[in-house]
Amino acid sequence: MSNDLSITFHGAAGTVTGSCMEFCHEGKRLLVDCGLFQGSRTLETLNRSPFAFAAGDVDAVILTHAHIDHSGLLPRLVAEGYGGDIWCTPPTSDLLEFMLADAGRIQESDTARRNRRRDRADQPAFDPLYTEEDGFAAWRQSKTIDLKQWFEPVPDVRARLWNAGHILGSASVELEIGGVHILCSGDLGPEHKAFHPDPESPAGFDHVVCESTYGDRTRDHLTIEERRRLLEVEATGALARGGNLVIPVFALERTQELLLDLAALINAGKIPSVPVFIDSPLANRATTVFSKYSEALEDIDGHVFDHPAFHYVEDVNESIRLNSLTGAIILAASGMCEGGRIRHHLKHNLARRESTVLFVGYQAEGSLGRTLLDGATRVRISGEDVAVRAQIRRIDSYSAHADQNDLLVWLEARQPIAGSLFLTHGEGPAIETLRRLSQARSFAQTIAAPAMGETYQLGSRTAAKRIKTGDPALQAVVGRDWQNSYADFATHLKAELAQIADADARMKAITAMREVLASYREARSAHSRPAAGH
Structure with missing residues (x-):
């Protein structure tokens, strides 16, 4: 011992x-x-x-x-x-x-x-x-x-x-x-x-x-059939609105589970046979590994990942062309919306009332996905402000x-x-x-x-x-940080200033905000200066 x-x-x-x-x-x-x-x-x-x-x-x-x-x-x-x-x-x-x-x-x-x-x-x-x-x-x-x-x-x-x-x-x-x-x-x-x-x-x-x-x-411990019924409801409602159904996915496991269920629902006529784009080269490669081990996996019936509705997107230009589509299902990584191709799909779909963003995975505190689930009306993506008009939905049963x-x-x-x-x-x-x-x-x-x-x-x-x-x-770095708060503040600032009816008052508000920032800079400068006699 x-x-x-x-x-x-x-x-x-x-x-x-x-x-x-x-x-x-x-x-x-x-x-x-x-x-x-x-x-x-x-x-x-x-x-x-x-x-x-x-x-x-x-x-x-x-x-x-x-x-x-x-x-x-x-x-x-x-x-x-x-x-x-x-x-x-x-x-x-x-x-x-x-x-x-x-x-x-x-x-x-x-x-x-x-x-x-x-x-x-x-x-x-x-x-x-x-x-x-x-x-x-x-x-x-x-x-x-x-x-x-x-x-x-x-x-x-x-x-x-x-x-x-x-x-x-x-x-x-x-x-x-x-x-x-x-x-x-x-x-x-x-x-x-x-x-x-x-x-x-x-x-x-x-x-x-x-x-x-x-x-x-x-969570309710749902069977796979019960889980598919939830996806059916969400997919049917999203496609009925006429826009895209955008699903942020984790490339590994979550993508393959969704493909399993989407194939079953399409085959059963439960949802329309619309194009399903898997816009993640990593997810596409991970799917080949699942195929390799498919005989040892449960719940797989045949060559489910080769369904004719599925389109695996590799090329960046092909990914960009998806921005002009409507009425499609788009699966893209990353699952928390912190990087990858999902971010440009969000930029092109969040402002569209007919579109739906469906979350099917855990969203960590401070991530863009958590911000959207928490009800943000505007978000900042790659330096741009984006209004949130799309439907934001969630299914917990895929965890x-x-x-x-x-x-x-x-x-x-x-x-x-x-x-x-x-x-x-x-x-x-x-x-x-x-x-x-x-x-x-x-x-x-x-x-x-x-x-x-x-x-x-x-x-x-x-x-x-x-x-x-x-x-x-x-x-101190765990959880929501100042950059989350800054993004929320910056995306709403112009609209909030516009609600001040008087132009003079708006200028005073801007001046006051600048003075607050200046006071923090001066306090930091004073703190860093050596004391007299040192």
């Missing part, structure tokens, strides 16, 4: 992105996940912050699944000197080939676009976080292992992967380190998830790390995450937990609600909601001990 085992939470603590846990034992470092922060611009600045460890000092990485919020910083880790294996399931490795390279392309293209913006002409140029080649380099370091097979990612550390039921290839990670037995849930799937069986893993651990994305909400009831059932099945339960990968209210419910059920000696940067010592059959507190500066 060793008492020098520790876990540090470098992301997905108080937020749902940036998953990265570091286990240290006898001089060895093992990472479980190394994900990208997504959401507000301020939160995304963490992607450029130095790692809390030297990349070359990491001995192994175990990846739970291919979603970018779990894998998206691997290219940077490799570029900065990590040369070890990235252990994962075979489907995850196949998906990473496309996911990480695409993430690099997006980094390069988004950086180039931001540098071209006229409102940034007097600002220093951005460099991409990493490149497409960096993504390929990280994928080439992936090493596959089948579910339920023991392996040693580093000497004297045993690990097994278990089906997490979240997306293709997703896994929970079982670890035995220095006589301590640990389970990291990864992202867990819900009951009745398309394609995959329900999550499974052993029971009886010293410590469990559990995701909490939907820890504060429950790839377990809801509160699913999480409680999963935690009950992991009993007994002799030491501590850590609740991660959730926003504050979700984690706190699940913490209270878990406490009432006595799921563990202690139940912790770790902050980013916190370190805990882990022992056998004993509660974890916090040995390093989190960094307050990291906590």
Whole structure:
């Protein structure tokens, strides 16, 4: 038995992105996940912050699944000197080939676009976080292992992967380190998830790390047929209005689930056989991986992804031509509307009363998708103000995450937990609600909601001990940030000034706002000046 085992939470603590846990034992470092922060611009600045460890000092990485919020910083880790294996399931490795390279392309293209913006002409140029080649380099370091097979990612550390039921290839990670037995849930799937069986893993651990994305909400546990009826209602209503049905999608899993259901509804005559455009090269490539594993997947009947109504869009010019269409269904990434082709579809459809935007996935606090769901009447996209006149709709039944009831059932099945339960990968209210419910059920000696940067010592059959507190500066970037508030303020400013009837009064309002800004600049300047006599 060793008492020098520790876990540090470098992301997905108080937020749902940036998953990265570091286990240290006898001089060895093992990472479980190394994900990208997504959401507000301020939160995304963490992607450029130095790692809390030297990349070359990491001995192994175990990846739970291919979603970018779990894998998206691997290219940077490799570029900065990590040369070890990235252990994962075979489907995850196949998906990473496309996911990480695409993430690099997006980094390069988004950086180039931001540098071209006229409102940034007097600002220093951005460099991409990493490149497409960096993504390929990280994928080439992936090493596959089948579910339920023991392996040693580093000497004297045993690990097994278990089906997490979240997306293709997703896994929970079982670890035995220095006589301590640990389970990291990864992202867990819900009951009745398309394609995959329900999550499974052993029971009886010293410590469990559990995701909490939907820890504060429950959903109706719908069958696939019931879910399709909801999609039928939304699609029929949207197409009856005469405009486009625009669906922001996650390229991996959500796109394929929607295609499964749209094909079934079209074949049954439940919705019109209109063109369905899948405007995401990444989603198109991910779909080929699903086809590769189709015989092992549930719910697939025939060559569903080859339906004649489906049109896979690759070329940028073809994507742009979709802006002139009406009466079509357009699936485009990214799912939270923070990048990718969905943004130009929103620019061309949000102002159209006949169009509908249908959300089918989680929208993180601070993201454009959350802003739209929260009822914004104007939004700012790529430096332009856009009025929101389209119908904004939502279906919750497509979530790839377990809801509160699913999480409680999963935690009950992991009993007994002799030491501590850590609740991660959730926003504050979700984690706190699940913490209270878990406490009432006595799921563990202690139940912790770790902050980013916190370190805990882990022992056998004993509660974890916090040995390093989190960094307050990291906590400050979680949630809605000043740029969200600025975008909301800027998009409404002209209209609000126009409501002031008198031109003189409008000028006074503008002058007053300038004086407020000047007072903050002067206060900062005074604070930074040395005191007299120094």
